[in-house]
Amino acid sequence: MSLPPLFIPAQVGRAGEDVALQLEVAILSEKILPGVSLPSERELQHQFQTGRGVIREAIRVLKQKGLIEIRKGSKGGAYVKKIEVSNVSESLALFLKQNHIDPIHVAEFRESIDRTITYLAIARASVAEKQLLVEKTKELFVFIDQPEPDMKVLGEMDRDLNILLAKMAGNPIFEWIMRALQLGFSSHDQTLYEHPDYREKTIINWYETAQQIADNEPLSALASISIHYAALRHCLAAHNNRAPAEAQRPEILLKEDGTLSNHDKVKDL
Amino acid sequence: MSLPPLFIPAQVGRAGEDVALQLEVAILSEKILPGVSLPSERELQHQFQTGRGVIREAIRVLKQKGLIEIRKGSKGGAYVKKIEVSNVSESLALFLKQNHIDPIHVAEFRESIDRTITYLAIARASVAEKQLLVEKTKELFVFIDQPEPDMKVLGEMDRDLNILLAKMAGNPIFEWIMRALQLGFSSHDQTLYEHPDYREKTIINWYETAQQIADNEPLSALASISIHYAALRHCLAAHNNRAPAEAQRPEILLKEDGTLSNHDKVKDL
């Protein structure tokens, strides 16, 4: 109760956006703190003087933005949470996905990021963190010589290693970028792990890089990274030759074919 | 019509997510192309065998993800669009806002990106592009010695220069990242332009960098960039000293104060 009620009635026509905006402001300005729930939908409905549908749509938007988390049942509701890197990464991943980025460009970008991350990690990470990285890379060795390794597990370990390293750089933006890249192209490093040859080399390379990071040898570590990406480029080139896959983007369909209804313009499954 | 109807009825309990997911897959797999609209809400309602509210919530999610654009009226509907950088930058900005990212981290990230971009631009851009960059940087000189420069125009020119340079790197990812950064922190480089001293130095530095790129002198160009960011760091440090702004994040409130209703836990306006 009380409260010059925090929220004011929404204007019609864009009530949804209005409500979402007011709630977002309240959250970002920390008038509602992480861990606390927003009022229930029915309560908000009263405060905003609007229909419940509007409230629900606004809440969906906030949920999508990663600002809140929704729980069902008694004591349920929309709980404010801290934005986490993983939430934000999705949009970049989506973006990269829909724009058909050439894997070679992704590799190039990642190499650039990786080099900086490595450099920073050597300078900033604690001895314990560096040692942890080495230990984690050691775990990869169980995959060597296996004829049929569990690619899912291997990919996940690789991903975790990359994120761990990014964290060690001590700059959250790098972690964000790395997570986004992993989300968008989890299948990416897979190409390297597919061939037993490359797999072994890549795993050894990971271990050596970690060791060089732990030993504070930036030049050696950067050299290892160069080797890794040279292998990746080589591998990608081989793939491309096998399947040139022109991937021409279809142009936007114009609407002059007025004879078709919307869902007739849709490609068949 | 036709169609083994593209979409299948949604399960209850999480129908909204289900619908959103199916629509997203249809869009990302290009079963529905950019510029074409999804079926109307009422049509989707039939295809998914669900209520209209569910459809609307799903559509809100897609809109928030930046996958579609909604138009009212006849021939209105949810039109698929290509994802644009603005969506990425919005979530990036949101992330930085709620997590109180240190500007120094942004600068660090940008420096890393800038160095790679410069390196690539020297290797890949055409002579004409490089000359264009030089010409554009020359235009900055009109701002030197002006006591009250139009910061808006200056900021815009700086932004365009950055994006132009990113384009010259010949890898779209760098361009997009640069655009996102510019949109997310347009105010960022402003700090450098605010002081007449730094302003002049920064402008001269831009020109020198462009010239060195045109002359294919990567090492000199990288040195110039280092100087630029050293100045930026210095400038940011000065700002921080003036306003330490501890910005302690309040810890998550626990729920043991069961006597208060949800909206009583909210801070007053």
Next chain:
DNA sequence: TCCCCTAGAATGGTACGACCATTTATGGTG
């Protein structure tokens, strides 16, 4: 014939009410 303008249709936006499903708290029963 040509232009404008209005009426209708299509579509998203809002409101309300009912009921279901899930979760938590409460209190009774063994």
Next chain:
DNA sequence: CACCATAAATGGTCGTACCATTCTAGGGGA
């Protein structure tokens, strides 16, 4: 004291009605 049934709170779904906006087609006037 432990366990379980019941009630209450809350999000999730459905359906209907109506409003607001936009496009289109057809009619009326110049």
